[in-house]
Amino acid sequence: MSTGTCAVAAVTGAASGIGRATAVRLAHDGFEVAMLDIDDAGLAGTRDLIEAGGGKAHAFSVDLCDPLAVGAVAREIAVTVGAPEVLVNVAGIGLLANVLETSDEDWERVLAVNLTGPFLTTRATLPLMLDRGHGVIINIASVGGQVGLAGRAAYCASKAGLVGLTKAVAVDHAAEGIRCVAICPGTVGTEWIGKILANAPDPETARAAMAARQLDGRMGTPEEVAAMVAFVAGADGRFVNGAALVIDGGLTAA
Template sequence: MSDDFDGLVAVVTGGASGIGLAAARELSRRGAQVAVLDVRPEVADPLTGFACDVTDDSSVRTAVAGVADRFGRIDVVVNNAGIGAQGTVADNADAEWLRVFDLNVVGIARVTRAALPYLRRSPSAAIVNTCSIAATAGLPQRALYSASKGAVLALTRAMAADHIREGIRVNCVNPGTVDTPWIERLLAAAPDPDGERAALRARQPHGRLVTAEEVAAAVAYLAGPASGSTVGVELPVDGGMAGLRLRPVSS
C-alpha cells in the first residue's frame, strides 16, 4: 500500500528521531507529505522540518499554521513527542512531574487543538497518539512515566468520543520497550548494561526489543483508510507483553 496516503498531509511531533522519525518515513513512503515538528527539526528530504516546542502554545500554533500554509491542508496528526522518567512515586520532585505531564499530555492537547480547524476540513482526518505499555501494565521504577501515559490513553478515548462525529478518528499505539536512542542512553547509564538489555528483552514474550519501524507500521495503519472503522483503541506493539502469560522456560 505504497500510495494509500497520496494527496494527504501528515504532521508528526517529535519526528526527528526514534519512533517519530520511523513513523514520518513510513507515512512518506506511503505517499503522504510529512511535516516533522521537533525542537531540532533537522530531517532529510522528502520530509520537511518545522521548529516546534510542544510545551509552548505559541510555538505550536506557529508551526501548525506553517504546515498548513506550506501544504494547504492537514489530514493526519501523530502526537509522538514525549520524554521518559524513572523512579518510584517518591523519586521525582513536583517540578519533574509537571515537566513530564506538560510535554507528554498537555503537549498532545496543544498540538491537537491547533490542528483541529484543518482536520475538520479533511475527508481523511486521523489522529494517532503514542502511548505505551506502561499505561496498561504496572512496570517497576516507572511511576511518573506510567501516570503520564495512562493519561494519554484516557485522553485518546475522550478525544475519540469528542471528534468522531466530526469525521476525525483518534487512536493510539502502545509500544513495549523499543530500541531507540532513549533506551540506549538508559542502558549506557545502567550499572550492568548487558544485564539490563537482557532483562528488557526477556520481559517481552517474543524475546527482543520492539523496532521503531514496527511501531511506525502500526501508526500508519491507524492513520490510514484501511482502519476507517477503528476508533478509540490502543494498539499494542509489544511482542505480546500486554496479553500473554507464558510459563517459565524449564531449565
C-alpha cells in the same frame, strides 16, 4: 512547499526513534510530512533520509510544551505545507522514578511533554481536520498507559492520561469524521533506550533483561511501531477508532 498532490501528515518527535521511523514510513506511503521536534539536527537527519527515498519532508523546530509556539507552528504548517489529514503525536520523555523519588519539576515536565503536548497539537490541528470533514489523530502512548511499570510513576500517569484523551477525542468528534487512536508499544530499541542502557552499571545485562520482558524475547523496532501507525492512518484502518492498540511482543499478556 507543497505541490498540493499529497496528503499531509504531521509527526511530532520526528528527530529520533519511533517518530523518525514514522515520518519515514508515512513519506514512503505517499504523505508529505511536516516534522515537529525540538532537536534541529535530528530533524535534518530525518529529512535527509526521507528526501533520499524520494519523499517530501519539512522540519519545524518547536517546544511542544509551549502553547503559543504550537499554535504558531500549526498555522505555519497549514500555510506552507497544507492542512494535515493525519497527526501523529510521538514526542515524549521518560523518567525513572517512583512517586517518592519524583520532584514537582520532574512531574510537571513529564506531564507537559507527554500529555499537554498532544493536547496542544490536537487543539491546534483539529479545526483544520473538521473543516475538511476527516482526519486521523494517532497518539503514541505506552504499555505504561495500560499497566503500572515499576519506577515510572509520572510516565505511567502521563501515558494513561494520553489514552484517556484519545478516547475522549474519538467520542467527541467521530460523527464529524475524525478518528483518534492510541498505540501502546512495549520496549522498542530506540536512542532513548540506548541512553538508559548506557547509564546502567552493566549495559549488556540490562539490555538482555529489557529484551526478556517481551514474550518474544526481543525489543520491538521503531519500524514495527511505524507500520502500525501506517495501518491506522490508512484506508485499511478506517474502522479503528478510540482504541488503545498494544504492540508489545506479549509484554502485557503475562
